[in-house]
Amino acid sequence: MKNYKNYILFVFFLLLLGSCKKEDANIGKVEITFINNQNINYHPLTVDIFALENTIHPIYTDTSFGSSGSVSLSYGNYVVRPSAANQSFTQVGFQLNSVDKNLKIEYRNGQGKVLR
Secondary structure (H helix, E strand, O other), X not given: OHHHHHHHHHHHHHHHHHXXXXXXXXXXXXXXEEEOOOOOOOOOEEEEEEEOOEOOOOOEEXXXXXXXXXXXXXXXXXXXXXXXXXXXXXXXXXXXXXXXXXXXXEEEOOEEEEEO
């Protein structure tokens, strides 16, 4: 009887450990939205995201970004830098962590800000 209980307990812990997805534990999501931006539908919009430690080489680039989209990133410090031929945008720094796991960044008339 005692071995039976130990076996059930052992199987329970294996199932519990197996259901944890370690790779998803430190992933956050950033949603980027563009509102009232000049001719955004007529000119290609490029969104580059950089690690704060290296703002020269982007870790994410989307050259056909529409008026909104989302990106999954590991926890860390980042800079988003949109660009278009006919409009300038401010770059926005943000941090993904266990508290701010999902962030929204809104660009209104070229000015970006982080919404929590």
